[in-house]
Amino acid sequence: MTMLIMQTRDNAITFKPRKRRLSGGYRLTTEPHRDKPIPTYIEAGHRAASWMAQHTGGTAQSTIFEAFGDRPMTVHIFGGATLGADADHGVIDHRLRVFGYENMLVCDAAAMPANPGTNPALTITALAEHAMSDIPPLSGDDQSGASDPNPTTIRSDPHVRD
Numbered sequence: 001m002t003m004l005i006m007q008t009r010d011n012a013i014t015f016k017p018r019k020r021r022l023s024g025g026y027r028l029t030t031e032p033h034r035d036k037p038i039p040t041y042i043e044a045g046h047r048a049a050s051w052m053a054q055h056t057g058g059t060a061q062s063t064i065f066e067a068f069g070d071r072p073m074t075v076h077i078f079g080g081a082t083l084g085a086d087a088d089h090g091v092i093d094h095r096l097r098v099f100g101y102e103n104m105l106v107c108d109a110a111a112m113p114a115n116p117g118t119n120p121a122l123t124i125t126a127l128a129e130h131a132m133s134d135i136p137p138l139s140g141d142d143q144s145g146a147s148d149p150n151p152t153t154i155r156s157d158p159h160v161r162d
């Protein structure tokens, strides 16, 4: 049985590109954030897991990386291309459009400014649907898009409807 501990604390992970030795190119690696690292031990989680183990006859344990390497694990990574008022404060606007680019949207967890402290998949889906609501449908009956020279052009002003 796997238990997932979630908190709304302001913790972070640093992503770094690292050059591959043999094949060339880069791979993305992580390391603890200097100022607000993710904890590898959470007392409330430890108590909950111990209680569960006691009642099921199991053994409470952390991941090997956390227990022996002091390296935290997360499956909820956010904030790589966050929302902001302008290019000085974020990567995308409130419609998930990338500042300075046309027809480019960020429709995944990167757009979420922070970890909500709860399961995020539905929020990510809702954000993507919100952005998609500004993509005009294909014109005419031809759903292949062949008759539309630019079928994915995003409206410059999302509040103006045709």
Ligand SMILES: Cc1cc2nc3c(=O)[nH]c(=O)nc-3n(C[C@H](O)[C@H](O)[C@H](O)COP(=O)(O)OP(=O)(O)OC[C@H]3O[C@@H](n4cnc5c(N)ncnc54)[C@H](O)[C@@H]3O)c2cc1C
Pocket: 075, 076, 077, 107, 108, 109, 110, 118, 119, 120, 121, 122, 124
């Ligand atoms: C084990 C586990 C359990 C989880 N359980 C839950 C849960 O119960 N509830 C919940 O709400 N959330 C859960 N999550 C978190 C949730 O799955 C993620 O937050 C969410 O899927 C992130 O969505 P995303 O669209 O940003 O990225 P992803 O869902 O990771 O989608 C990224 C996509 O991009 C593709 N891709 C990557 N690189 C390239 C490339 N170069 N070219 C083309 N395609 C590429 C990948 O194949 C993938 O399909 C869980 C995560 C994990 C790992």
